[in-house]
Amino acid sequence: MPEVYEYLTEVRYPCDRAELLRRATAGGADDAVLGRLGTLPEQEYDSSDTVHRLLGQPEDPHT
Template sequence: MADMPNPIEVQKHLKGMDYPVSKDTILSTAKDSGADQAILDALGNIPDREYDGPNAISHELSANNG
């Protein structure tokens, strides 16, 4: 399994989003900001639901990589 991307790097690529956000919005925002494939892959593995803030996203990233 791939290493989890640095949460700070992930959040850099997600700044400026208005929460709550969908998984699709998270992925498109990261892609538009130039996130690398490891970040996009990690975000692609989070559950498809609404996220109410950056901590919710970081929590899912760490939960899905354990």
């Protein structure tokens, strides 16, 4: 399964879950990735590292 960060490269933080889903969709994310992002709490995210930590994924190697 592709890593979520591959679909969030254009995200500007802070942002909310809806923005993460919009950016991932625009980036061509599949249903599995969108489903994982959809499990995130409805809140503001300050960085990609926070998103990946909550998803239990390795942090974005590009940050």
